[in-house]
Amino acid sequence: MAKLAAQPLYQQVRKEVIAALQQGEWQVDETLPSEIDLARRFGVSQGTVRKALDALVAENVLYRRQGVGTFVAGVRDALLSACMVPASAKVGERMQVEFLSCVRIHASEGLAEIFDQRRGAPLWQVRRQLRVPGEMVGVEEILLPEALFPGLEMRRIRELKGNVRELLWRDCGARLVDDAARYRALAATQVEARALSVEVNEPLLQVTRLSRDYAGKSLVWSVAVLKTGQFSFEP
Amino acid sequence: MAKLAAQPLYQQVRKEVIAALQQGEWQVDETLPSEIDLARRFGVSQGTVRKALDALVAENVLYRRQGVGTFVAGVRDALLSACMVPASAKVGERMQVEFLSCVRIHASEGLAEIFDQRRGAPLWQVRRQLRVPGEMVGVEEILLPEALFPGLEMRRIRELKGNVRELLWRDCGARLVDDAARYRALAATQVEARALSVEVNEPLLQVTRLSRDYAGKSLVWSVAVLKTGQFSFEP
DNA sequence: AAGTGGTCTAGACCACGGA
DNA sequence: CCGTGGTCTAGACCACTTC
Numbered sequence: 407m408a409k410l411a412a413q414p415l416y417q418q419v420r421k422e423v424i425a426a427l428q429q430g431e432w433q434v435d436e437t438l439p440s441e442i443d444l445a446r447r448f449g450v451s452q453g454t455v456r457k458a459l460d461a462l463v464a465e466n467v468l469y470r471r472q473g474v475g476t477f478v479a480g481v482r483d484a485l486l487s488a489c490m491v492p493a494s495a496k497v498g499e500r501m502q503v504e505f506l507s508c509v510r511i512h513a514s515e516g517l518a519e520i521f522d523q524r525r526g527a528p529l530w531q532v533r534r535q536l537r538v539p540g541e542m543v544g545v546e547e548i549l550l551p552e553a554l555f556p557g558l559e560m561r562r563i564r565e566l567k568g569n570v571r572e573l574l575w576r577d578c579g580a581r582l583v584d585d586a587a588r589y590r591a592l593a594a595t596q597v598e599a600r601a602l603s604v605e606v607n608e609p610l611l612q613v614t615r616l617s618r619d620y621a622g623k624s625l626v627w628s629v630a631v632l633k634t635g636q637f638s639f640e641p
Numbered sequence: 642m643a644k645l646a647a648q649p650l651y652q653q654v655r656k657e658v659i660a661a662l663q664q665g666e667w668q669v670d671e672t673l674p675s676e677i678d679l680a681r682r683f684g685v686s687q688g689t690v691r692k693a694l695d696a697l698v699a700e701n702v703l704y705r706r707q708g709v710g711t712f713v714a715g716v717r718d719a720l721l722s723a724c725m726v727p728a729s730a731k732v733g734e735r736m737q738v739e740f741l742s743c744v745r746i747h748a749s750e751g752l753a754e755i756f757d758q759r760r761g762a763p764l765w766q767v768r769r770q771l772r773v774p775g776e777m778v779g780v781e782e783i784l785l786p787e788a789l790f791p792g793l794e795m796r797r798i799r800e801l802k803g804n805v806r807e808l809l810w811r812d813c814g815a816r817l818v819d820d821a822a823r824y825r826a827l828a829a830t831q832v833e834a835r836a837l838s839v840e841v842n843e844p845l846l847q848v849t850r851l852s853r854d855y856a857g858k859s860l861v862w863s864v865a866v867l868k869t870g871q872f873s874f875e876p
Numbered sequence: 877a878a879g880t881g882g883t884c885t886a887g888a889c890c891a892c893g894g895a
Numbered sequence: 896c897c898g899t900g901g902t903c904t905a906g907a908c909c910a911c912t913t914c
Contacts, residue, residue, distance in 0.1 A: 414902060440880060451904045456882085472881050473911030491823055494751060516729060588726055588873035591826035591844035609826035609844030614873065638823035638849065649883060675899060686885045691901085707900050708892035883909075890902075 419448050419458035424620060427467070427478065428579040437475035438468070467581065481571045484584055484615065485546065485630060490538050490637040498640055499538045503546070505567035506533040508560055510552070520616065521551045521624050528552040530560075532568045535601070536630065544632035545601050554625060555580075570626060582617035582626060587641060589613055592631075602633045611639055654683050654693035659855065662702070662713065663814045672710035673703070702816065716806045719819055719850065720781065720865060725773050725872040733875055734773045738781070740802035741768040743795055745787070755851065756786045756859050763787040765795075767803045770836070771865065779867035780836050789860060790815075805861060817852035817861060822876060824848055827866075837868045846874055 423444075432438055441459065445452045459476055462468045469479045489498030511531045518525045529549050536544035548570050552558070555578050566573045574580040593607040602610070611634050617626040632639055658679075667673055674682070679690045694711055697703045704714045724733030746766045753760045764784050771779035783805050787793070790813050801808045809815040828842040837845070846869050852861040867874055 416902080437880095442880090451906095453905090454903060457902090459881095470881065471912085473879080473913080475880060494754075519729075586875050588875045589824050589846055589848075590869040590873045591846040591867075592869070593844050607842070609828050611824055611826040611846070612873075613824075632826075634825040634827070638825045638847075640821050640823045651883080672899095677899090686887095688886090689884060692883090705900065706893085708898080709894080710899060878912105878914085880912075881910085883907100885907080886905100888903080890900105892899080892901095894898090895896080 415450055416454050416457040416461070419444075419450060419455055420461050422448060423458060423462060424467070424581075428581070430579065432478050434478050434480050437477055440475070465583070481575045481581070483569070483571055484587070484641065485536065485613075489640045490543055490632075490634075491640050493636050493638070498637070501543065502537045502539075503568075504535050504537065505564070506535055506545070508532045508563045508568065510560070511549075513551070517549060517627065520627055521554070523551050523553060530555075530558065530563065532563060532570055534568045536632065538637070542602055542633070543637065544630055545598070546628060546630040548626060548628045550574075550626045554623075574625070580619055580625065583620060585616045585618065587613050587615045598631055602631075604633055604635075608633075610634070613639070613641075650685055651689050651692040651696070654679075654685060654690055655696050657683060658693060658697060659702070659816075663816070665814070667713050669713050669715050672712055675710065700818075716810045716816070718804070718806055719822070719876070720771065720848075724875045725778055725867075725869075726875050728871050728873070733872070736778065737772045737774075738803075739770050739772065740799070740804075741770055741780070743767045743798045743803065745795070746784075748786070752784060752862065755862055756789070758786050758788060765790075765793065765798065767798060767805055769803045771867065773872070777837055777868070778872065779865055780833070781863060781865040783861060783863045785809075785861045789858075809860070815854055815860065818855060820851045820853065822848050822850045833866055837866075839868055839870075843868075845869070848874070848876075 441452045441455045444455045459468060463470060466479055468476055470476050483503065485501055486503060488501055490501060491498030509531050511529050513523055513525060513527045513529050515525055517529065518527055529551055532548040534546045535542060536546060550570065557577060562573060562577060571582055574582065590612040591609050592612050594604055594610050596606055598610060599606045599608065611632040613630045613632065615628050616624055618624055676687045676690045680687045694703060698705060701714055703711055705711045718738065720736055721738060723736055725736060726733030744766050746764050748758055748760060748762045748764050750760055752764065753762055764786055767783040769781045770777060771781060785805065792812060797808060797812060806817055809817065825847040826844050827847050829839055829845050831841055833845060834841045834843065846867040848865045848867065850863050851859055853859055
């Protein structure tokens with residue numbers, strides 16, 4: 407691979423690998439070619455391929471098993487690897503996510519701006535509920551502009567039970583990169599109070615997050631509202 | 642450097658560099674020797690030194706400036722690099738931290754367990770307030786066991802205005818490694834309400850964090866309570 | 877035994893910043 | 896100009912997993 411762009415070789419290799427992933431060349435949990443083979447393919451040395459793969463491993467796009475190979479990582483929601491830690495406990499329990507509903511809505515001013523769409527643009531709204539064993543701890547709302555995912559159908563969203571990440575990967579070849587989460591405390595509205603069986607005005611933790619494609623374009627906005635009570639939320 | 646331990650060379654180099662830092666060989670913002678010089682010193686190649694420094698840069702212990710050198714990073718509180726993002730704004734403002742008070746208290750059951758001390762063990766309690774330009778947004782409480790830092794004096798804590806991180810580094814040679822933060826929403830107590838000029842029972846964001854030494858021993862426990870209102874907290 | 881990731885080297889060249 | 900970080904190579908060896 408010639409050094410054309412004013413860009414390190416290993417960055418170019420990283421992009422080539424991403425492109426190959428997006429074209430479905432290797433499926434989730436499938437092994438990639440060995441570093442040596444990739445080096446031959448891209449016309450670089452094994453060390454350069456390694457550095458590119460290092461980056462993708464750090465981004466959770468790939469994972470490695472020594473002596474075996476390099477694999478395509480599954481697509482996971484950030485909330486799924488988060489924990490609810492009970493007060494006076496060192497380690498918490500993973501959250502379970504369950505699909506609730508999917509509807510088509512129109513973008514408010516604020517949402518339109520986030521997605522760089524016009525006001526009123528059609529959006530998919532997916533709702534899910536968050537549990538730890540034995541208790542409802544939160545609800546989540548996921549929003550994505552219809553215009554950015556033309557092939558997407560409500561049927562598919564339901565089929566995959568609101569796992570938007572995996573859906574976008576499988577149907578649109580889009581891998582999401584998450585921005586940092588943002589946190590707020592807010593008082594439970596009547597709707598939230600009923601859903602989470604708490605009093606109105608009880609304090610709730612709001613976790614919002616924007617996800618983008620590799621180019622930085624905003625794709626998905628998600629808002630989770632959590633009843634923390636005895637628990638702490640550990641991202 | 643011979644490969645004695647069952648450990649990569651670059652990990653050993655990383656530890657050597659940390660040891661040198663802890664012995665005060667290089668001060669904050671001072672340049673380290675060049676990668677080539679360090680390579681000679683440790684008897685390894687430049688690439689190996691580089692990989693060791695890469696790790697320390699990723700850990701925010703060092704920083705680099707191309708064409709100039711590698712420097713010792715200042716010691717910064719996690720809260721100082723956090724932002725309060727106004728609703729309907731893409732980017733937030735850094736928080737300012739101001740010293741309030743420092744007293745000596747006795748460990749409750751829970752705190753004693755965290756620090757692996759006996760109940761009632763003496764602790765330092767440092768209080769600080771958190772502002773964004775023009776507004777009080779939170780208060781922070783920092784706790785550390787007296788027994789772990791025998792040389793520490795209240796005078797010094799006051800002198801450094803509650804910058805515990807820098808204090809421990811300068812006086813005790815201890816660099817803190819932070820665990821993941823944990824988040825809760827809670828209702829403002831009377832004390833918090835007065836300090837932050839909100840109503841009692843208003844929802845507040847609680848951010849707790851445990852910091853350890855390189856060996857994993859718990860050193861510092863901190864609890865911040867934030868009025869999020871119009872803002873979101875971005876770590 | 878063969879193939880994989882994981883480490884390391886010596887040497888090379890480039891890009892940047894300061895003198 | 897020089898010295899710094901930043902990149903890249905070719906080749907070597909090790910540690911691990913699988914067959």
